[in-house]
Amino acid sequence: MMSEAETAFSIRGLDLWYGKSQALKSVTADLPARSVTALIGPSGCGKSTFLRTLNRMNDLVGGVRIEGSVLYDGVDVLSPSTDVIDLRKRVGMVFQKPNPFPMSLYDNIAYGPRVHGVKDKARLDDVVESSLVRAALFDEVKDRLHESALGLSGGQQQRLCIARVLAVEPEVVLMDEPTSALDPISTAKIEALLDELKRDYTIVIVTHNMQQAGRVSDRTAFFLLGELVEYAATKELFFNPADERTENYISGRFG
Amino acid sequence: MRNGAKRSQAVAFGAIRFLSVLTIVILGLILGFILFKGLRYSSVERGTVLAMAEREPDGFVVVVNAGRDMETASWDELYGMFSDEYINWAKLDGGADDLLPVAVDPASEDGAAVEAFLFGSEDAGGYPLWGGLVRFAPTAAEALAIVASTPGAVCVVAADSVVAADGVVPSAAAAGAGGVKTLGIRRLAVAINSDVSDFVGDSYLEDLSDDDLEGLFSGRIRNWAELGGPDLAVAPLAPPEGGALAAAWERAGLSGSGGGSADSGAEGMAAYLSGLYDTSGAVGPAFALDASLAGIPTAWLTRRVSGWNLTPRFILEAPRLSGKTGGISSIILNTLFMVLLTMAMAAPIGVAAAVYLVEYARDGRVLALLRLGTETLAGIPSIIFGLFGFLFFVDVLGFGFGLLSGSLTLTLMILPTIVRSAEEALKAVPRSMREGSLALGATKLQTIGRVVVPAAMPGIATGVILAMGRAVGETAALIFTMGSDYQLADGLFSSARSLSTHVYLLFAEGVSFDKAFATATVLVVVVLGINLAAKRVISSMSRSGAARQGNA
Ligand SMILES: Nc1ncnc2c1ncn2[C@@H]1O[C@H](COP(=O)(O)OP(=O)(O)OP(=O)(O)O)[C@@H](O)[C@H]1O
Ligand SMILES: [Mg+2]
Numbered sequence: 001m002m003s004e005a006e007t008a009f010s011i012r013g014l015d016l017w018y019g020k021s022q023a024l025k026s027v028t029a030d031l032p033a034r035s036v037t038a039l040i041g042p043s044g045c046g047k048s049t050f051l052r053t054l055n056r057m058n059d060l061v062g063g064v065r066i067e068g069s070v071l072y073d074g075v076d077v078l079s080p081s082t083d084v085i086d087l088r089k090r091v092g093m094v095f096q097k098p099n100p101f102p103m104s105l106y107d108n109i110a111y112g113p114r115v116h117g118v119k120d121k122a123r124l125d126d127v128v129e130s131s132l133v134r135a136a137l138f139d140e141v142k143d144r145l146h147e148s149a150l151g152l153s154g155g156q157q158q159r160l161c162i163a164r165v166l167a168v169e170p171e172v173v174l175m176d177e178p179t180s181a182l183d184p185i186s187t188a189k190i191e192a193l194l195d196e197l198k199r200d201y202t203i204v205i206v207t208h209n210m211q212q213a214g215r216v217s218d219r220t221a222f223f224l225l226g227e228l229v230e231y232a233a234t235k236e237l238f239f240n241p242a243d244e245r246t247e248n249y250i251s252g253r254f255g
Numbered sequence: 256m257r258n259g260a261k262r263s264q265a266v267a268f269g270a271i272r273f274l275s276v277l278t279i280v281i282l283g284l285i286l287g288f289i290l291f292k293g294l295r296y297s298s299v300e301r302g303t304v305l306a307m308a309e310r311e312p313d314g315f316v317v318v319v320n321a322g323r324d325m326e327t328a329s330w331d332e333l334y335g336m337f338s339d340e341y342i343n344w345a346k347l348d349g350g351a352d353d354l355l356p357v358a359v360d361p362a363s364e365d366g367a368a369v370e371a372f373l374f375g376s377e378d379a380g381g382y383p384l385w386g387g388l389v390r391f392a393p394t395a396a397e398a399l400a401i402v403a404s405t406p407g408a409v410c411v412v413a414a415d416s417v418v419a420a421d422g423v424v425p426s427a428a429a430a431g432a433g434g435v436k437t438l439g440i441r442r443l444a445v446a447i448n449s450d451v452s453d454f455v456g457d458s459y460l461e462d463l464s465d466d467d468l469e470g471l472f473s474g475r476i477r478n479w480a481e482l483g484g485p486d487l488a489v490a491p492l493a494p495p496e497g498g499a500l501a502a503a504w505e506r507a508g509l510s511g512s513g514g515g516s517a518d519s520g521a522e523g524m525a526a527y528l529s530g531l532y533d534t535s536g537a538v539g540p541a542f543a544l545d546a547s548l549a550g551i552p553t554a555w556l557t558r559r560v561s562g563w564n565l566t567p568r569f570i571l572e573a574p575r576l577s578g579k580t581g582g583i584s585s586i587i588l589n590t591l592f593m594v595l596l597t598m599a600m601a602a603p604i605g606v607a608a609a610v611y612l613v614e615y616a617r618d619g620r621v622l623a624l625l626r627l628g629t630e631t632l633a634g635i636p637s638i639i640f641g642l643f644g645f646l647f648f649v650d651v652l653g654f655g656f657g658l659l660s661g662s663l664t665l666t667l668m669i670l671p672t673i674v675r676s677a678e679e680a681l682k683a684v685p686r687s688m689r690e691g692s693l694a695l696g697a698t699k700l701q702t703i704g705r706v707v708v709p710a711a712m713p714g715i716a717t718g719v720i721l722a723m724g725r726a727v728g729e730t731a732a733l734i735f736t737m738g739s740d741y742q743l744a745d746g747l748f749s750s751a752r753s754l755s756t757h758v759y760l761l762f763a764e765g766v767s768f769d770k771a772f773a774t775a776t777v778l779v780v781v782v783l784g785i786n787l788a789a790k791r792v793i794s795s796m797s798r799s800g801a802a803r804q805g806n807a
Contacts, residue, residue: 057694089696099687102710111705112695161691168695 008033014068038217092165098157100149112168135163155186293776297561308439321434330442330543339386349580352407444553446541460484492539495523585743589751596662605673633671638731645735661737669722676718680711720789
C-alpha cells in the first residue's frame with residue numbers, strides 16, 4: 001500500500017556540514033504523505049539535523065552548508081528563493097522540550113494565526129477551540145484558556161505545543177522526540193493523538209524509544225553516523241532488517 | 256578536624272549574620288534620621304521678646320487679611336512694617352505679596368492714638384517715624400476695608416472698631432471683600448541694666464533661655480557671672496502692680512516675686528523704668544517700645560521651637576525665596592517632567608539597542624567596541640556627563656540650561672544601564688522560545704516583538720526602573736545642564752531644578768536645613784514609591800506568565 005501512497009518529501013543526495021564536520025551523508029528517501037515516519041538511530045547520528053532540514057530550521061545555525069535536493073509538494077525546500085515563512089507554515093514543528101510562550105493558553109494557540117494575519121475574534125476563537133480539541137487537550141483546560149500556559153503540566157504543555165502547530169493548519173508536523181521529557185501517561189496520550197493525526201497530516205517523528213517507533217509509525221528510517229542505513233516499512237525494518245547494522249542496533253548492540 | 260570545620264562554619268555564619276543585621280540597623284538609622292528630620296523641625300529662635308503674644312495690646316488690634324500665613328508678630332516686625340523696614344511679606348510670613356501698611360490719619364483723634372501706640376507718646380520721648388509706604392485712611396472702618404480687600408495690607412486700629420471677637424468687620428464683610436484677622440503682638444522684653452549688658456573684658460552676657468529667665472526671677476541665679484556676664488548681683492525688679500505690664504508679665508508666667516509698686520499709672524511706670532536704668536544688676540520686664548524709649552537695653556532671648564516640617568502645604572505650595580519659604584510643588588512637577596522626558600528617550604533607545612546587540616549584531620570587532628563603550632560609559636562619574644552635557648547640549652547645540660538639556664544628559668548617563676540590563680534579559684529568553692515562534696512561520700521581527708521582548712519584559716522593566724531611580728537621584732549631571740530655577744518649568748528649554756538638586760542647593764547655599772530635610776524626605780518617599788511600583792508591575796507581569804519559563 002505504502003508504495004502507492006503519494007509522496008510528501010522527496011530527498012535526493014542530501015549532504016550537510018556543520019563547518020567542517022559532515023552531519024548528513026548523501027541521504028536519499030521519499031517520505032509518504034498522511035502517514036507517520038519514524039527516525040531512529042543512536043545519539044548524534046543526524047536525526048534532528050535531518051528533521052530540521054525539512055523546514056529549514058537549520059537556517060538559524062551559523063556555518064551550515066547543504067548540498068542535494070529536498071522537494072516538498074514540488075517546492076524546492078533548499079532554494080534560497082523559497083518562501084521560508086510559507087514553508088514553515090505548511091511544515092510545522094514540535095520540539096523535544098515543551099516550549100509554550102509566556103502568555104495565556106489562548107494567546108499561545110492564536111499566536112500562529114495572528115502572525116499570519118488573522119484578526120477576526122470569532123475565527124480565532126474557533127481555531128483555538130478546534131486545535132485544542134484535535135490535540136486532545138480541550139476538556140482539561142477549557143476553563144483556564146486565559147491563564148498562563150506556564151501553569152500547565154509538562155504533558156499538557158507539549159499537547160499545547162502540538163495544538164499551537166495545528167492552529168496554523170499545516171500539512172506536515174515534524175516532531176523531535178516529543179515525549180522524551182514526559183511521563184508515561186502523557187506519552188500514551190500523545191501517542192494516541194498521533195494515531196488520530198496521521199489521517200490528516202504527514203508526520204515525521206524522531207524517537208529514541210524503539211517501542212514507540214514500533215507503535216506509532218508506518219515507516220521507519222535508521223540513521224547511523226549521518227548515513228541513512230535503512231528505510232522501510234516499520235514492521236519489516238524491525239522484524240526483518242536488511243542491513244546488519246540495523247539488526248545490531250535494534251537488538252540493542254549499540255547506541 | 257570535623258569539629259574544627261564545624262566551629263569555623265559557625266563563626267563564619269555568625270559573622271555574616273552580625274554584619275547583615277548591622278547593615279539593616281544602619282539602614283534603618285539613616286532612613287529614620289532623614290524621615291525624622293524631614294517631618295519635624297526643631298530649631299532655636301533668637302529674639303528680644305518673649306513668646307507670649309497679646310491680642311489687644313493697649314486696646315489696639317493689628318489687623319491683616321485673613322489669607323495671611325502669620326499668627327503673631329514681634330514688636331520689631333510690627334514697628335518695621337510701618338517704618339519701611341519691610342516692603343513685602345517675604346521676610347514676615349514667606350508670602351509674595353507687597354506690603355501695604357494702612358493707618359488712620361494721625362490728624363484725627365483715632366489716628367493720633369495709633370501713632371502714640373506705635374511710636375510712643377511725645378511725653379515719653381516718642382517720635383513718629385511713619386514710613387513712605389503707609390497709606391492713611393480717614394477712618395478705622397475704611398482702613399479695615401482696605402485690609403479686607405488687599406492681601407498684603409496691615410493696619411493698626413483701636414480694638415473697639417473691630418466688632419466681633421473673630422475679627423470679622425461688618426463693613427468689610429458687607430462689601431463682600433473677604434475676611435480679616437488680628438495678629439497677636441509679642442512685645443514683652445526683658446530689660447537689663449546697661450552694667451550687665453556691656454562688655455566687661457572679654458565676657459559678655461550670653462543669650463537667655465527660658466530656664467535662665469526662670470532662674471533670674473526665682474532667685475536661683477544670684478550673680479550675672481553665672482550667665483557669662485559681669486560679676487554683679489542680680490537685682491530682679493517687679494513691674495508696678497495692676498498695670499498692663501504686670502498683667503503681661505503674669506501671662507508670660509515669670510512673675511514670681513511680686514512686690515512691685517502700687518502705682519500703675521504713668522508715674523509709677525516711669526519710676527520702675529528709671530529703677531531699671533539706674534540700679535546696677537537690675538533686670539525686669541518691659542515692653543519693647545518703653546525700654547527703647549527709656550534707653551534701657553534688652554536681653555537676647557532664645558527659645559527652642561519645634562513643629563511639623565513636612566506639611567501638606569509644603570508639598571502643595573510653590574517655593575519662594577530660593578526655597579527658604581513656601582513648598583516644593585513646582586520642584587516635584589519639574590522632577591516628574593524630567594523623569595518622563597528622560598524615560599521617553601532612554602527606554603525605547605536602550606531597549607532597541609539591546610535588541611540590536613542581542614538579535615542582530617554579528618559577533619565581531621564592532622560589537623566588541625560597542626560593548627566596551629557601554630561598559631565604560633556605565634562607570635563614568637556623573638559629573639563628567641554633566642560637563643559634557645553642558646558643553647554639548649547647553650553650549651554647542653544651544654539648548655541652554657533647561658529640561659531638555661538635563662534630560663538628554665540623564666539619558667546618556669542611564670542608557671548603558673538600560674542597555675545592559677535589557678541585553679541580559681533578552682539573552683535569558685531561551686532559544687526554544689525563538690525557535691517555537693519561527694517554526695510557526697513567524698518572521699524574525701514578529702518573533703522579537705511578540706515573544707522575545709515580552710518574555711524579557713520583567714527584566715527590562717527592572718532595569719528601566721533602576722535607571723529611573725538613578726535619574727531621580729542625580730544631582731551632579733543636572734547642575735550644569737538643567738539649571739536651578741525653582742519655578743515651574745514652562746517648556747523644554749525652561750530652566751528647572753529637580754528634588755535632589757533642590758536638596759543640594761538648599762544645603763550648599765545655606766538656604767534652609769529644615770527645608771532640605773523635608774525635601775529629602777519627599778525624595779526618599781518618591782524613590783521608595785518607584786521601587787514599590789516596580790515590584791508590583793513585575794509581579795503582575797509574572798502572574799500573567801512572562802517571568803519564568805515554566806519547566807524550560
Ligand atoms: N549547531 C551545530 N553545530 C555544529 N554541530 C552540530 C550542531 N548541531 C548538531 N551538530 C552535530 O551534528 C551531528 C548530528 O547532530 P543531531 O543533533 O542531528 O543528532 P541527533 O541524531 O538528533 O542526536 P540526538 O539523538 O542526541 O538528538 C552531531 O555530531 C552533532 O554534534
Ligand atoms: Mg536530536
